[in-house]
Amino acid sequence: MLLYKRILFLLARMFLRPDSKTMVFESFQGRSFSCNPKGIFDAMISDSRYQDFRFIWVFRDVEKGRKLIPDARVQLVRFESFAYYKALAKAKYWIFNSNTRDFLKPGKQQVFVQTWHGTPLKKIGCDVEREGNAVTKVSEISKIYHREAKKISYMISPSAYCTGKLISAFDLRECRKEEVVLEVGYPRNDSLFHKTKEEIDALKKQLRLPMDKKVLLYAPTFRDHKHSELGGFAVEQGLDFKKLREQLGEDYIVLFRAHYFIAKRLDLKQYEGFVYDVSDVNDVNELYLVSDVLVTDYSSVFFDYANLRRPMIFLMYDYEEYKNQVRDMYFDIEELPGPIVSNQDDFVESLQTYQPEKWQEKYEAFHNKYNYLDGPDCGKKAAERIVQ
Numbered sequence: 001m002l003l004y005k006r007i008l009f010l011l012a013r014m015f016l017r018p019d020s021k022t023m024v025f026e027s028f029q030g031r032s033f034s035c036n037p038k039g040i041f042d043a044m045i046s047d048s049r050y051q052d053f054r055f056i057w058v059f060r061d062v063e064k065g066r067k068l069i070p071d072a073r074v075q076l077v078r079f080e081s082f083a084y085y086k087a088l089a090k091a092k093y094w095i096f097n098s099n100t101r102d103f104l105k106p107g108k109q110q111v112f113v114q115t116w117h118g119t120p121l122k123k124i125g126c127d128v129e130r131e132g133n134a135v136t137k138v139s140e141i142s143k144i145y146h147r148e149a150k151k152i153s154y155m156i157s158p159s160a161y162c163t164g165k166l167i168s169a170f171d172l173r174e175c176r177k178e179e180v181v182l183e184v185g186y187p188r189n190d191s192l193f194h195k196t197k198e199e200i201d202a203l204k205k206q207l208r209l210p211m212d213k214k215v216l217l218y219a220p221t222f223r224d225h226k227h228s229e230l231g232g233f234a235v236e237q238g239l240d241f242k243k244l245r246e247q248l249g250e251d252y253i254v255l256f257r258a259h260y261f262i263a264k265r266l267d268l269k270q271y272e273g274f275v276y277d278v279s280d281v282n283d284v285n286e287l288y289l290v291s292d293v294l295v296t297d298y299s300s301v302f303f304d305y306a307n308l309r310r311p312m313i314f315l316m317y318d319y320e321e322y323k324n325q326v327r328d329m330y331f332d333i334e335e336l337p338g339p340i341v342s343n344q345d346d347f348v349e350s351l352q353t354y355q356p357e358k359w360q361e362k363y364e365a366f367h368n369k370y371n372y373l374d375g376p377d378c379g380k381k382a383a384e385r386i387v388q
Contacts, residue, residue, distance in 0.1 A: 006103045008082050012089035018109045019054070024091040026058040028098055028117070030079030033057065033068040034283045036115035036156055037095045039187025040386070043379030045071065050383070056087045068282055093386065099148050111153045113386055114170075115187070118300030119162045119370055122221070122327040125169030130326055142171075149175050156382055158186040158303075158373045165330060182385050185378030186371070191285045192307045193376035204290045209276065210253060216351075217291035219257040219284075220315070221299035238297070238317060239344055245274045247348045255287055293351065298322060298329070302336070306367060307374050311354050312338035315347050337363040 023044075025037040041057075044050045059065030060079045069076065077083040088094065092110055097117045106112040123129070125145035128138055136144075149170040157163040163181045172178050195203075204211060220238050244254065256268065258279045268275050278287055288294070288304065293311040296302050302312050314336055316322070323329060333340055337359050339350035 002101075005080055005085075005101070009085040009088065009103060012082070012085040013107070016086060016089040018092040018107060019090055020092050021052060022054040022056065022087075022091040023093040023095060024056040024058065024077075024087045025095045026079075026097070030058045030060040032282050033059075033065065034188070034285075035097045035117050036186060036188045036382075037097050038283070039190050039379040040095055040113075040115070040382050041379075042190070043187065043377070044383050045073070047380065047383070050387075056091060058084060058087070095386075099144055100151070102147050104151075106151055106153070111386065111388065112151045113154045113156070114148065114152045115156045115382075116166065117188075119158060119186075119303040120165050120169070120300060121303075121329055121331070121333075122298045122322075123169075123330060124165075126171045127165070127169050127330075128327060130324075130328060145170050146174070149177065152177060152180055154386055155181045156186065157181050157183045158189075158371050158378075159183070159369065161370055182382060183373060184381040184385060185373035185375055186304070187379035187382050188285070189304050189307055189371075189374045190376055190379050191283075192288060192304070192374075195289050200289050203286050207276070207278070207281070207286070207290065209255075209290065213253045214251055214293070215255060215291040216248070216252050216293050216295060217255045217257065217287050217305075218295045219287075219299055219301045220297050238315060239295075239347075241268070241271045241275050243344065244348075245271060247344075248351070249274055255291060257281075257284065257287060293354075295347065298327070302338075303370055304374075306337065306363070306371055309363060311351075311356065311359075312336075313347060313350050313354070314338055314340045315342075315344075316340060317342050335362075335366060335369075337366040 025041050027033060027035045027037045041055065044053065045055065054075070055073060056075045056077060057065060057069055058077055058079050062076045062078050065076045077087050088104065094106060094110065094112045095115065096113070097115045126142045128141050130138070149172055152170070155166050157166060160183065163183055166181055167173060167178050172180065201211070209215065218239065241254070254275045255278045256275055268277050281287055284301065288308060291310070293313065294302060294305045295313050295315055297314060297316050302314070305312060314333070316333070319342065339354070341347045341350055
């Protein structure tokens with residue numbers, strides 16, 4: 001099957017040449033219309049300077065994609081179809097946010113923008129030293145990131161901190177590519193600075209959420225060390241939702257956002273009206289905007305959510321295991337701008353006693369180090385640096 005895909009790409013390259021005003025966008029390998037590719041696309045599609053550009057979006061489900069992008073200017077192609085490989089051969093600009101197939105190598109006249117998909121807390125790529133991943137060995141992880149680095153024309157960063165980690169994780173120094181990282185802020189967060197209260201209320205109604213309850217967004221990281229041959233990746237909730245409904249049900253609802261590797265295996269019917277499965281919501285920014293508090297652990301979501309200056313609580317029930325056996329962290333978790341708890345009861349207590357003023361100083365220090373470049377027009381800034 002992989003050989004067949006290679007042949008399709010080679011055939012497309014043989015008969016098509018890059019067009020200087022064609023761009024192809026792909027988010028999470030065609031799974032969504034989101035993240036930094038969407039942020040750059042949104043800025044360009046509404047800018048008259050790019051009115052004669054041709055935009056192509058990649059989806060696994062093209063029908064779903066057309067509902068998300070009804071604009072007739074945009075062509076949709078199915079992930080890993082022949083049309084997909086023709087789009088890659090034709091486009092001068094590739095805007096992707098995750099690692100690509102080894103054989104998908106841009107030509108000399110093409111620009112490959114690896115936007116990535118978040119500021120890292122847990123170690124990634126060539127920085128991973130622990131054999132914690134249940135599917136991919138450390139040596140293979142390094143090879144994947146080394147191969148990706150050789151393709152990259154540009155990366156996107158929201159801070160000097162993130163720039164350093166991207167250079168390290170992709171070993172860009174080995175390729176003499178330290179200068180490819182553009183510190184322009186994350187385009188994926190532009191929408192967090194635009195929405196009014198009326199628009200946020202409209203999002204709540206669209207998601208069919210009650211208007212009289214506070215909204216708790218629970219977005220734990222994907223645990224890539226919990227995997228078996230028969231069962232695949234384990235579904236770990238981290239919270240006892242039955243008990244949580246007894247503790248918080250009068251005042252809160254929970255939006256549970258799981259990784260796409262396990263999302264389809266969730267069964268939350270017994271918690272209907274309290275826990276909402278929002279794993280399939282296309283753009284996580286909508287969930288940030290409608291929520292009053294974020295609960296997470298090692299996921300990069302908290303870097304983005306911090307732009308809203310809303311409460312965050314870090315439920316790290318397996319911290320020692322995760323740090324020492326799985327991934328390790330880039331920095332001390334004491335820098336995090338919110339309570340760090342190890343069990344559900346402590347989480348509930350932290351939520352109920354949360355005092356914003358107590359965390360204000362830490363919040364500002366966090367912002368000034370990790371996402372100070374984020375703002376309302378990072379997509380525009382990125383496009384201006386990328387398009388030649």
